[in-house]
Amino acid sequence: MQNVVSAHFAKENKMDFNGELIVATVSDQNDDQIFSQYQGVTLATDKSQVDTELAVGDEIRGFAYENSSNQARLTPIIPKVGMDRYAFGEVVEVRRDLGVFVNIGLPDKDIVVSLDQLPQLSRLWPNRGDRLMIHLSRDKKNRLWGELADEDTIHAVANMAKPTQNNEDVQATVYRLKMAGTHVLTDDFFLGFIHPSERDAEPRLGEHLSARVIGVRPDGVLNLSLRPRAYEAISDDAAMILAVLEHSQTKSIPYTDKSDPEAIQATFAISKGAFKRALGSLMKAKKIRQHDGITELID
Known part of the structure:
Protein backbone atom coordinates (compact mmCIF):
# COMPACT_ATOMS: atom_id res chain seq x y z
CA MET A 1 0.00 0.00 0.00
CA PRO A 76 19.61 11.76 4.18
CA ILE A 77 22.48 12.37 1.73
CA ILE A 78 22.08 16.11 1.29
CA PRO A 79 22.87 17.36 -2.25
CA LYS A 80 25.35 20.19 -2.62
CA VAL A 81 22.72 22.43 -4.23
CA GLY A 82 19.59 23.61 -2.43
CA MET A 83 17.00 26.36 -2.25
CA ASP A 84 19.50 28.67 -0.61
CA ARG A 85 22.72 26.82 -1.42
CA TYR A 86 24.76 27.50 -4.54
CA ALA A 87 27.26 25.03 -5.97
CA PHE A 88 28.61 23.77 -9.26
CA GLY A 89 26.77 20.86 -10.87
CA GLU A 90 27.84 18.89 -13.94
CA VAL A 91 25.78 19.06 -17.12
CA VAL A 92 24.72 15.50 -18.01
CA GLU A 93 22.22 16.07 -20.83
CA VAL A 94 21.31 18.80 -23.33
CA ARG A 95 17.76 19.20 -24.63
CA ARG A 96 17.36 21.96 -27.21
CA ASP A 97 13.60 22.10 -26.56
CA LEU A 98 13.95 22.38 -22.79
CA GLY A 99 17.41 23.29 -21.50
CA VAL A 100 20.22 21.36 -19.82
CA PHE A 101 20.07 18.71 -17.09
CA VAL A 102 22.49 19.14 -14.18
CA ASN A 103 23.62 16.46 -11.73
CA ILE A 104 23.47 17.75 -8.16
CA GLY A 105 24.16 14.41 -6.47
CA LEU A 106 20.73 12.76 -6.45
CA PRO A 107 20.71 9.13 -7.69
CA ASP A 108 17.41 9.34 -9.56
CA LYS A 109 16.91 13.01 -10.39
CA ASP A 110 18.76 15.61 -12.46
CA ILE A 111 17.79 19.27 -12.33
CA VAL A 112 16.82 21.23 -15.44
CA VAL A 113 18.18 24.69 -16.13
CA SER A 114 15.62 26.18 -18.51
CA LEU A 115 16.57 27.32 -22.00
CA ASP A 116 15.26 30.75 -20.95
CA GLN A 117 18.44 31.16 -18.87
CA LEU A 118 20.79 29.95 -21.59
CA PRO A 119 22.43 31.92 -24.44
CA GLN A 120 20.36 32.62 -27.53
CA LEU A 121 23.03 30.98 -29.68
CA SER A 122 22.81 27.24 -29.11
CA ARG A 123 26.52 26.80 -29.91
CA LEU A 124 27.24 28.71 -26.69
CA TRP A 125 25.08 26.37 -24.57
CA PRO A 126 26.91 24.10 -22.13
CA ASN A 127 27.99 20.68 -23.37
CA ARG A 128 27.90 17.46 -21.39
CA GLY A 129 30.70 17.61 -18.83
CA ASP A 130 30.56 21.39 -18.48
CA ARG A 131 29.44 22.80 -15.14
CA LEU A 132 27.08 25.48 -13.90
CA MET A 133 26.78 27.20 -10.55
CA ILE A 134 23.11 26.95 -9.62
CA HIS A 135 20.61 26.91 -6.79
CA LEU A 136 17.13 25.36 -6.71
CA SER A 137 13.78 27.02 -7.25
CA ARG A 138 10.22 25.71 -7.24
CA ASP A 139 7.53 26.71 -9.74
CA LYS A 140 3.77 27.04 -9.19
CA LYS A 141 3.37 23.30 -9.79
CA ASN A 142 6.03 22.59 -7.13
CA ARG A 143 8.52 21.32 -9.72
CA LEU A 144 12.23 21.83 -9.11
CA TRP A 145 14.37 23.90 -11.49
CA GLY A 146 17.96 25.02 -11.47
CA GLU A 147 18.63 28.76 -11.41
CA LEU A 148 21.97 30.17 -12.52
CA ALA A 149 23.87 32.07 -9.85
CA ASP A 150 23.51 35.81 -10.41
CA GLU A 151 26.31 38.36 -10.44
CA ASP A 152 25.86 39.28 -6.76
CA THR A 153 26.17 35.64 -5.69
CA ILE A 154 29.29 35.06 -7.78
CA HIS A 155 30.90 38.18 -6.33
CA ALA A 156 29.93 37.15 -2.80
CA VAL A 157 31.90 33.89 -3.03
CA ALA A 158 34.87 35.37 -4.93
CA ASN A 159 38.30 36.20 -3.51
CA MET A 160 40.26 39.39 -4.12
CA ALA A 161 43.13 38.81 -6.53
CA LYS A 162 46.63 40.18 -5.86
CA PRO A 163 49.17 41.69 -8.30
CA THR A 164 51.57 38.82 -7.53
CA GLN A 165 49.23 36.50 -9.47
CA ASN A 166 50.23 38.10 -12.78
CA ASN A 167 51.42 35.53 -15.36
CA GLU A 168 50.00 32.59 -13.39
CA ASP A 169 48.22 29.71 -15.11
CA VAL A 170 44.66 29.20 -13.89
CA GLN A 171 41.70 26.90 -14.44
CA ALA A 172 38.35 28.68 -14.68
CA THR A 173 34.66 28.11 -15.44
CA VAL A 174 32.62 30.43 -17.64
CA TYR A 175 29.63 31.81 -15.72
CA ARG A 176 28.53 34.76 -17.88
CA LEU A 177 28.72 35.67 -21.58
CA LYS A 178 28.60 39.32 -22.57
CA MET A 179 29.33 41.37 -25.67
CA ALA A 180 32.35 42.93 -23.95
CA GLY A 181 33.89 39.56 -23.13
CA THR A 182 33.73 36.34 -21.12
CA HIS A 183 33.32 36.30 -17.33
CA VAL A 184 34.79 33.36 -15.43
CA LEU A 185 35.34 32.09 -11.90
CA THR A 186 38.66 30.34 -11.31
CA ASP A 187 38.93 27.07 -9.41
CA ASP A 188 40.42 29.12 -6.55
CA PHE A 189 37.38 31.43 -6.63
CA PHE A 190 38.90 34.49 -8.24
CA LEU A 191 36.89 36.50 -10.74
CA GLY A 192 38.32 36.68 -14.23
CA PHE A 193 37.59 38.46 -17.49
CA ILE A 194 38.61 37.42 -21.02
CA HIS A 195 38.49 40.16 -23.67
CA PRO A 196 37.52 38.97 -27.17
CA SER A 197 41.03 39.87 -28.38
CA GLU A 198 42.46 37.27 -25.96
CA ARG A 199 40.60 34.29 -27.40
CA ASP A 200 40.25 32.60 -30.78
CA ALA A 201 36.60 31.65 -30.28
CA GLU A 202 33.96 32.52 -27.71
CA PRO A 203 33.84 29.89 -24.93
CA ARG A 204 30.60 28.16 -23.98
CA LEU A 205 28.64 28.91 -20.83
CA GLY A 206 29.89 26.43 -18.24
CA GLU A 207 33.05 25.55 -20.17
CA HIS A 208 36.14 24.79 -18.07
CA LEU A 209 39.15 26.67 -19.43
CA SER A 210 42.90 26.83 -19.03
CA ALA A 211 43.97 30.47 -19.05
CA ARG A 212 46.83 32.71 -17.97
CA VAL A 213 46.79 35.92 -16.01
CA ILE A 214 47.85 38.94 -18.05
CA GLY A 215 46.89 41.58 -15.50
CA VAL A 216 45.21 42.20 -12.16
CA ARG A 217 42.69 45.02 -11.98
CA PRO A 218 42.42 47.38 -8.98
CA ASP A 219 39.07 45.78 -8.09
CA GLY A 220 40.75 42.38 -7.71
CA VAL A 221 39.51 40.89 -11.01
CA LEU A 222 41.99 38.94 -13.13
CA ASN A 223 42.42 39.85 -16.78
CA LEU A 224 42.95 36.53 -18.54
CA SER A 225 44.08 35.26 -21.91
CA LEU A 226 43.40 31.98 -23.67
CA ARG A 227 46.29 32.58 -26.03
CA PRO A 228 49.66 30.90 -25.38
CA ARG A 229 52.67 32.88 -24.26
CA ALA A 230 54.85 33.99 -27.14
CA TYR A 231 57.49 31.38 -26.41
CA GLU A 232 54.82 28.66 -26.08
CA ALA A 233 53.38 29.33 -29.51
CA ILE A 234 56.08 27.39 -31.33
CA SER A 235 56.05 27.11 -35.10
CA ASP A 236 55.38 24.00 -37.14
CA ASP A 237 59.13 23.78 -37.82
CA ALA A 238 59.90 23.87 -34.09
CA ALA A 239 57.22 21.25 -33.39
CA MET A 240 58.74 19.01 -36.08
CA ILE A 241 62.25 19.35 -34.60
CA LEU A 242 60.89 18.70 -31.14
CA ALA A 243 59.19 15.52 -32.37
CA VAL A 244 62.45 14.31 -33.93
CA LEU A 245 64.27 14.91 -30.65
CA GLU A 246 61.62 13.16 -28.60
CA HIS A 247 61.76 10.06 -30.83
CA SER A 248 65.54 9.92 -30.83
CA GLN A 249 67.07 7.26 -28.56
CA THR A 250 69.62 9.79 -27.28
CA LYS A 251 67.08 12.65 -27.21
CA SER A 252 69.53 14.59 -29.35
CA ILE A 253 70.37 15.40 -32.98
CA PRO A 254 73.83 16.11 -34.51
CA TYR A 255 72.73 19.51 -35.77
CA THR A 256 72.89 23.05 -34.35
CA ASP A 257 72.36 26.57 -35.66
CA LYS A 258 75.96 26.34 -36.95
CA SER A 259 75.30 23.26 -39.11
CA ASP A 260 75.70 23.19 -42.87
CA PRO A 261 72.61 24.54 -44.73
CA GLU A 262 72.60 21.66 -47.19
CA ALA A 263 72.66 19.07 -44.39
CA ILE A 264 69.77 20.85 -42.68
CA GLN A 265 67.80 20.96 -45.93
CA ALA A 266 68.47 17.29 -46.62
CA THR A 267 67.46 16.17 -43.13
CA PHE A 268 64.62 18.52 -42.20
CA ALA A 269 63.49 19.89 -45.58
CA ILE A 270 63.68 23.47 -44.30
CA SER A 271 66.15 26.31 -44.81
CA LYS A 272 68.91 27.06 -42.36
CA GLY A 273 67.16 30.35 -41.50
CA ALA A 274 63.94 28.53 -40.61
CA PHE A 275 65.95 25.95 -38.66
CA LYS A 276 67.71 28.66 -36.64
CA ARG A 277 64.41 30.40 -35.86
CA ALA A 278 62.87 27.12 -34.73
CA LEU A 279 65.86 26.33 -32.49
CA GLY A 280 65.73 29.84 -31.08
CA SER A 281 62.10 29.50 -30.02
CA LEU A 282 62.78 26.10 -28.45
CA MET A 283 65.77 27.45 -26.52
CA LYS A 284 63.72 30.41 -25.32
CA ALA A 285 61.10 27.97 -24.10
CA LYS A 286 63.91 26.08 -22.31
CA LYS A 287 63.09 22.89 -24.16
CA ILE A 288 66.53 22.34 -25.75
CA ARG A 289 70.20 23.21 -25.42
CA GLN A 290 73.15 23.14 -27.84
CA HIS A 291 76.70 22.04 -27.13
CA ASP A 292 79.58 20.29 -28.88
CA GLY A 293 77.80 20.22 -32.25
CA ILE A 294 74.57 18.64 -31.00
CA THR A 295 71.14 19.81 -29.93
CA GLU A 296 69.44 17.89 -27.11
CA LEU A 297 66.25 17.93 -25.11
CA ILE A 298 66.23 19.41 -21.62
CA ASP A 299 64.50 17.12 -19.11
Missing part, protein backbone atom coordinates in the same frame (compact mmCIF):
# COMPACT_ATOMS: atom_id res chain seq x y z
CA GLN A 2 2.82 2.37 0.88
CA ASN A 3 4.36 1.96 -2.58
CA VAL A 4 1.03 2.79 -4.22
CA VAL A 5 0.64 5.91 -2.11
CA SER A 6 4.23 6.96 -2.82
CA ALA A 7 3.94 6.44 -6.57
CA HIS A 8 0.69 8.39 -6.87
CA PHE A 9 1.07 11.07 -4.22
CA ALA A 10 1.24 13.83 -6.86
CA LYS A 11 -2.37 13.20 -7.81
CA GLU A 12 -3.54 13.64 -4.22
CA ASN A 13 -1.07 16.04 -2.55
CA LYS A 14 0.81 19.19 -3.29
CA MET A 15 4.46 18.68 -2.43
CA ASP A 16 5.12 22.32 -1.58
CA PHE A 17 8.27 21.32 0.31
CA ASN A 18 9.91 19.81 -2.79
CA GLY A 19 13.64 20.52 -2.59
CA GLU A 20 13.71 21.35 1.12
CA LEU A 21 15.33 19.79 4.18
CA ILE A 22 12.64 18.28 6.37
CA VAL A 23 12.15 16.01 9.38
CA ALA A 24 9.58 13.30 8.64
CA THR A 25 8.07 10.55 10.82
CA VAL A 26 8.68 6.89 9.98
CA SER A 27 5.38 5.12 9.23
CA ASP A 28 6.40 1.78 7.68
CA GLN A 29 9.25 -0.11 6.03
CA ASN A 30 10.08 -3.18 3.98
CA ASP A 31 13.33 -4.95 3.08
CA ASP A 32 14.53 -2.12 0.85
CA GLN A 33 12.65 1.06 1.75
CA ILE A 34 11.72 3.17 4.75
CA PHE A 35 8.46 5.12 4.43
CA SER A 36 7.84 8.33 6.31
CA GLN A 37 5.11 10.94 6.54
CA TYR A 38 5.33 14.70 6.17
CA GLN A 39 2.38 17.04 5.65
CA GLY A 40 0.22 14.15 4.46
CA VAL A 41 2.77 12.94 1.89
CA THR A 42 4.41 9.52 2.03
CA LEU A 43 8.11 9.60 1.15
CA ALA A 44 10.37 6.63 0.46
CA THR A 45 14.02 6.32 1.52
CA ASP A 46 16.47 3.64 0.42
CA LYS A 47 17.61 1.68 3.47
CA SER A 48 21.13 1.64 2.04
CA GLN A 49 21.29 5.39 2.71
CA VAL A 50 20.46 5.05 6.43
CA ASP A 51 23.15 4.09 8.96
CA THR A 52 20.89 3.30 11.94
CA GLU A 53 17.87 1.07 12.55
CA LEU A 54 14.63 3.04 12.52
CA ALA A 55 11.23 2.06 13.91
CA VAL A 56 7.73 3.37 13.32
CA GLY A 57 7.40 6.75 15.02
CA ASP A 58 11.10 7.65 14.73
CA GLU A 59 12.16 10.83 13.00
CA ILE A 60 14.21 10.88 9.80
CA ARG A 61 15.84 14.03 8.45
CA GLY A 62 16.72 14.54 4.83
CA PHE A 63 16.26 16.25 1.49
CA ALA A 64 12.76 15.84 0.07
CA TYR A 65 12.26 15.71 -3.68
CA GLU A 66 10.15 14.25 -6.45
CA ASN A 67 12.28 11.92 -8.59
CA SER A 68 12.18 11.45 -12.35
CA SER A 69 9.37 8.87 -11.92
CA ASN A 70 7.20 11.35 -9.99
CA GLN A 71 7.76 9.53 -6.70
CA ALA A 72 8.22 11.32 -3.40
CA ARG A 73 11.68 10.62 -2.02
CA LEU A 74 13.60 11.55 1.10
CA THR A 75 17.37 11.16 1.16
Whole structure:
Protein backbone atom coordinates (compact mmCIF):
# COMPACT_ATOMS: atom_id res chain seq x y z
CA MET A 1 0.00 0.00 0.00
CA GLN A 2 2.82 2.37 0.88
CA ASN A 3 4.36 1.96 -2.58
CA VAL A 4 1.03 2.79 -4.22
CA VAL A 5 0.64 5.91 -2.11
CA SER A 6 4.23 6.96 -2.82
CA ALA A 7 3.94 6.44 -6.57
CA HIS A 8 0.69 8.39 -6.87
CA PHE A 9 1.07 11.07 -4.22
CA ALA A 10 1.24 13.83 -6.86
CA LYS A 11 -2.37 13.20 -7.81
CA GLU A 12 -3.54 13.64 -4.22
CA ASN A 13 -1.07 16.04 -2.55
CA LYS A 14 0.81 19.19 -3.29
CA MET A 15 4.46 18.68 -2.43
CA ASP A 16 5.12 22.32 -1.58
CA PHE A 17 8.27 21.32 0.31
CA ASN A 18 9.91 19.81 -2.79
CA GLY A 19 13.64 20.52 -2.59
CA GLU A 20 13.71 21.35 1.12
CA LEU A 21 15.33 19.79 4.18
CA ILE A 22 12.64 18.28 6.37
CA VAL A 23 12.15 16.01 9.38
CA ALA A 24 9.58 13.30 8.64
CA THR A 25 8.07 10.55 10.82
CA VAL A 26 8.68 6.89 9.98
CA SER A 27 5.38 5.12 9.23
CA ASP A 28 6.40 1.78 7.68
CA GLN A 29 9.25 -0.11 6.03
CA ASN A 30 10.08 -3.18 3.98
CA ASP A 31 13.33 -4.95 3.08
CA ASP A 32 14.53 -2.12 0.85
CA GLN A 33 12.65 1.06 1.75
CA ILE A 34 11.72 3.17 4.75
CA PHE A 35 8.46 5.12 4.43
CA SER A 36 7.84 8.33 6.31
CA GLN A 37 5.11 10.94 6.54
CA TYR A 38 5.33 14.70 6.17
CA GLN A 39 2.38 17.04 5.65
CA GLY A 40 0.22 14.15 4.46
CA VAL A 41 2.77 12.94 1.89
CA THR A 42 4.41 9.52 2.03
CA LEU A 43 8.11 9.60 1.15
CA ALA A 44 10.37 6.63 0.46
CA THR A 45 14.02 6.32 1.52
CA ASP A 46 16.47 3.64 0.42
CA LYS A 47 17.61 1.68 3.47
CA SER A 48 21.13 1.64 2.04
CA GLN A 49 21.29 5.39 2.71
CA VAL A 50 20.46 5.05 6.43
CA ASP A 51 23.15 4.09 8.96
CA THR A 52 20.89 3.30 11.94
CA GLU A 53 17.87 1.07 12.55
CA LEU A 54 14.63 3.04 12.52
CA ALA A 55 11.23 2.06 13.91
CA VAL A 56 7.73 3.37 13.32
CA GLY A 57 7.40 6.75 15.02
CA ASP A 58 11.10 7.65 14.73
CA GLU A 59 12.16 10.83 13.00
CA ILE A 60 14.21 10.88 9.80
CA ARG A 61 15.84 14.03 8.45
CA GLY A 62 16.72 14.54 4.83
CA PHE A 63 16.26 16.25 1.49
CA ALA A 64 12.76 15.84 0.07
CA TYR A 65 12.26 15.71 -3.68
CA GLU A 66 10.15 14.25 -6.45
CA ASN A 67 12.28 11.92 -8.59
CA SER A 68 12.18 11.45 -12.35
CA SER A 69 9.37 8.87 -11.92
CA ASN A 70 7.20 11.35 -9.99
CA GLN A 71 7.76 9.53 -6.70
CA ALA A 72 8.22 11.32 -3.40
CA ARG A 73 11.68 10.62 -2.02
CA LEU A 74 13.60 11.55 1.10
CA THR A 75 17.37 11.16 1.16
CA PRO A 76 19.61 11.76 4.18
CA ILE A 77 22.48 12.37 1.73
CA ILE A 78 22.08 16.11 1.29
CA PRO A 79 22.87 17.36 -2.25
CA LYS A 80 25.35 20.19 -2.62
CA VAL A 81 22.72 22.43 -4.23
CA GLY A 82 19.59 23.61 -2.43
CA MET A 83 17.00 26.36 -2.25
CA ASP A 84 19.50 28.67 -0.61
CA ARG A 85 22.72 26.82 -1.42
CA TYR A 86 24.76 27.50 -4.54
CA ALA A 87 27.26 25.03 -5.97
CA PHE A 88 28.61 23.77 -9.26
CA GLY A 89 26.77 20.86 -10.87
CA GLU A 90 27.84 18.89 -13.94
CA VAL A 91 25.78 19.06 -17.12
CA VAL A 92 24.72 15.50 -18.01
CA GLU A 93 22.22 16.07 -20.83
CA VAL A 94 21.31 18.80 -23.33
CA ARG A 95 17.76 19.20 -24.63
CA ARG A 96 17.36 21.96 -27.21
CA ASP A 97 13.60 22.10 -26.56
CA LEU A 98 13.95 22.38 -22.79
CA GLY A 99 17.41 23.29 -21.50
CA VAL A 100 20.22 21.36 -19.82
CA PHE A 101 20.07 18.71 -17.09
CA VAL A 102 22.49 19.14 -14.18
CA ASN A 103 23.62 16.46 -11.73
CA ILE A 104 23.47 17.75 -8.16
CA GLY A 105 24.16 14.41 -6.47
CA LEU A 106 20.73 12.76 -6.45
CA PRO A 107 20.71 9.13 -7.69
CA ASP A 108 17.41 9.34 -9.56
CA LYS A 109 16.91 13.01 -10.39
CA ASP A 110 18.76 15.61 -12.46
CA ILE A 111 17.79 19.27 -12.33
CA VAL A 112 16.82 21.23 -15.44
CA VAL A 113 18.18 24.69 -16.13
CA SER A 114 15.62 26.18 -18.51
CA LEU A 115 16.57 27.32 -22.00
CA ASP A 116 15.26 30.75 -20.95
CA GLN A 117 18.44 31.16 -18.87
CA LEU A 118 20.79 29.95 -21.59
CA PRO A 119 22.43 31.92 -24.44
CA GLN A 120 20.36 32.62 -27.53
CA LEU A 121 23.03 30.98 -29.68
CA SER A 122 22.81 27.24 -29.11
CA ARG A 123 26.52 26.80 -29.91
CA LEU A 124 27.24 28.71 -26.69
CA TRP A 125 25.08 26.37 -24.57
CA PRO A 126 26.91 24.10 -22.13
CA ASN A 127 27.99 20.68 -23.37
CA ARG A 128 27.90 17.46 -21.39
CA GLY A 129 30.70 17.61 -18.83
CA ASP A 130 30.56 21.39 -18.48
CA ARG A 131 29.44 22.80 -15.14
CA LEU A 132 27.08 25.48 -13.90
CA MET A 133 26.78 27.20 -10.55
CA ILE A 134 23.11 26.95 -9.62
CA HIS A 135 20.61 26.91 -6.79
CA LEU A 136 17.13 25.36 -6.71
CA SER A 137 13.78 27.02 -7.25
CA ARG A 138 10.22 25.71 -7.24
CA ASP A 139 7.53 26.71 -9.74
CA LYS A 140 3.77 27.04 -9.19
CA LYS A 141 3.37 23.30 -9.79
CA ASN A 142 6.03 22.59 -7.13
CA ARG A 143 8.52 21.32 -9.72
CA LEU A 144 12.23 21.83 -9.11
CA TRP A 145 14.37 23.90 -11.49
CA GLY A 146 17.96 25.02 -11.47
CA GLU A 147 18.63 28.76 -11.41
CA LEU A 148 21.97 30.17 -12.52
CA ALA A 149 23.87 32.07 -9.85
CA ASP A 150 23.51 35.81 -10.41
CA GLU A 151 26.31 38.36 -10.44
CA ASP A 152 25.86 39.28 -6.76
CA THR A 153 26.17 35.64 -5.69
CA ILE A 154 29.29 35.06 -7.78
CA HIS A 155 30.90 38.18 -6.33
CA ALA A 156 29.93 37.15 -2.80
CA VAL A 157 31.90 33.89 -3.03
CA ALA A 158 34.87 35.37 -4.93
CA ASN A 159 38.30 36.20 -3.51
CA MET A 160 40.26 39.39 -4.12
CA ALA A 161 43.13 38.81 -6.53
CA LYS A 162 46.63 40.18 -5.86
CA PRO A 163 49.17 41.69 -8.30
CA THR A 164 51.57 38.82 -7.53
CA GLN A 165 49.23 36.50 -9.47
CA ASN A 166 50.23 38.10 -12.78
CA ASN A 167 51.42 35.53 -15.36
CA GLU A 168 50.00 32.59 -13.39
CA ASP A 169 48.22 29.71 -15.11
CA VAL A 170 44.66 29.20 -13.89
CA GLN A 171 41.70 26.90 -14.44
CA ALA A 172 38.35 28.68 -14.68
CA THR A 173 34.66 28.11 -15.44
CA VAL A 174 32.62 30.43 -17.64
CA TYR A 175 29.63 31.81 -15.72
CA ARG A 176 28.53 34.76 -17.88
CA LEU A 177 28.72 35.67 -21.58
CA LYS A 178 28.60 39.32 -22.57
CA MET A 179 29.33 41.37 -25.67
CA ALA A 180 32.35 42.93 -23.95
CA GLY A 181 33.89 39.56 -23.13
CA THR A 182 33.73 36.34 -21.12
CA HIS A 183 33.32 36.30 -17.33
CA VAL A 184 34.79 33.36 -15.43
CA LEU A 185 35.34 32.09 -11.90
CA THR A 186 38.66 30.34 -11.31
CA ASP A 187 38.93 27.07 -9.41
CA ASP A 188 40.42 29.12 -6.55
CA PHE A 189 37.38 31.43 -6.63
CA PHE A 190 38.90 34.49 -8.24
CA LEU A 191 36.89 36.50 -10.74
CA GLY A 192 38.32 36.68 -14.23
CA PHE A 193 37.59 38.46 -17.49
CA ILE A 194 38.61 37.42 -21.02
CA HIS A 195 38.49 40.16 -23.67
CA PRO A 196 37.52 38.97 -27.17
CA SER A 197 41.03 39.87 -28.38
CA GLU A 198 42.46 37.27 -25.96
CA ARG A 199 40.60 34.29 -27.40
CA ASP A 200 40.25 32.60 -30.78
CA ALA A 201 36.60 31.65 -30.28
CA GLU A 202 33.96 32.52 -27.71
CA PRO A 203 33.84 29.89 -24.93
CA ARG A 204 30.60 28.16 -23.98
CA LEU A 205 28.64 28.91 -20.83
CA GLY A 206 29.89 26.43 -18.24
CA GLU A 207 33.05 25.55 -20.17
CA HIS A 208 36.14 24.79 -18.07
CA LEU A 209 39.15 26.67 -19.43
CA SER A 210 42.90 26.83 -19.03
CA ALA A 211 43.97 30.47 -19.05
CA ARG A 212 46.83 32.71 -17.97
CA VAL A 213 46.79 35.92 -16.01
CA ILE A 214 47.85 38.94 -18.05
CA GLY A 215 46.89 41.58 -15.50
CA VAL A 216 45.21 42.20 -12.16
CA ARG A 217 42.69 45.02 -11.98
CA PRO A 218 42.42 47.38 -8.98
CA ASP A 219 39.07 45.78 -8.09
CA GLY A 220 40.75 42.38 -7.71
CA VAL A 221 39.51 40.89 -11.01
CA LEU A 222 41.99 38.94 -13.13
CA ASN A 223 42.42 39.85 -16.78
CA LEU A 224 42.95 36.53 -18.54
CA SER A 225 44.08 35.26 -21.91
CA LEU A 226 43.40 31.98 -23.67
CA ARG A 227 46.29 32.58 -26.03
CA PRO A 228 49.66 30.90 -25.38
CA ARG A 229 52.67 32.88 -24.26
CA ALA A 230 54.85 33.99 -27.14
CA TYR A 231 57.49 31.38 -26.41
CA GLU A 232 54.82 28.66 -26.08
CA ALA A 233 53.38 29.33 -29.51
CA ILE A 234 56.08 27.39 -31.33
CA SER A 235 56.05 27.11 -35.10
CA ASP A 236 55.38 24.00 -37.14
CA ASP A 237 59.13 23.78 -37.82
CA ALA A 238 59.90 23.87 -34.09
CA ALA A 239 57.22 21.25 -33.39
CA MET A 240 58.74 19.01 -36.08
CA ILE A 241 62.25 19.35 -34.60
CA LEU A 242 60.89 18.70 -31.14
CA ALA A 243 59.19 15.52 -32.37
CA VAL A 244 62.45 14.31 -33.93
CA LEU A 245 64.27 14.91 -30.65
CA GLU A 246 61.62 13.16 -28.60
CA HIS A 247 61.76 10.06 -30.83
CA SER A 248 65.54 9.92 -30.83
CA GLN A 249 67.07 7.26 -28.56
CA THR A 250 69.62 9.79 -27.28
CA LYS A 251 67.08 12.65 -27.21
CA SER A 252 69.53 14.59 -29.35
CA ILE A 253 70.37 15.40 -32.98
CA PRO A 254 73.83 16.11 -34.51
CA TYR A 255 72.73 19.51 -35.77
CA THR A 256 72.89 23.05 -34.35
CA ASP A 257 72.36 26.57 -35.66
CA LYS A 258 75.96 26.34 -36.95
CA SER A 259 75.30 23.26 -39.11
CA ASP A 260 75.70 23.19 -42.87
CA PRO A 261 72.61 24.54 -44.73
CA GLU A 262 72.60 21.66 -47.19
CA ALA A 263 72.66 19.07 -44.39
CA ILE A 264 69.77 20.85 -42.68
CA GLN A 265 67.80 20.96 -45.93
CA ALA A 266 68.47 17.29 -46.62
CA THR A 267 67.46 16.17 -43.13
CA PHE A 268 64.62 18.52 -42.20
CA ALA A 269 63.49 19.89 -45.58
CA ILE A 270 63.68 23.47 -44.30
CA SER A 271 66.15 26.31 -44.81
CA LYS A 272 68.91 27.06 -42.36
CA GLY A 273 67.16 30.35 -41.50
CA ALA A 274 63.94 28.53 -40.61
CA PHE A 275 65.95 25.95 -38.66
CA LYS A 276 67.71 28.66 -36.64
CA ARG A 277 64.41 30.40 -35.86
CA ALA A 278 62.87 27.12 -34.73
CA LEU A 279 65.86 26.33 -32.49
CA GLY A 280 65.73 29.84 -31.08
CA SER A 281 62.10 29.50 -30.02
CA LEU A 282 62.78 26.10 -28.45
CA MET A 283 65.77 27.45 -26.52
CA LYS A 284 63.72 30.41 -25.32
CA ALA A 285 61.10 27.97 -24.10
CA LYS A 286 63.91 26.08 -22.31
CA LYS A 287 63.09 22.89 -24.16
CA ILE A 288 66.53 22.34 -25.75
CA ARG A 289 70.20 23.21 -25.42
CA GLN A 290 73.15 23.14 -27.84
CA HIS A 291 76.70 22.04 -27.13
CA ASP A 292 79.58 20.29 -28.88
CA GLY A 293 77.80 20.22 -32.25
CA ILE A 294 74.57 18.64 -31.00
CA THR A 295 71.14 19.81 -29.93
CA GLU A 296 69.44 17.89 -27.11
CA LEU A 297 66.25 17.93 -25.11
CA ILE A 298 66.23 19.41 -21.62
CA ASP A 299 64.50 17.12 -19.11
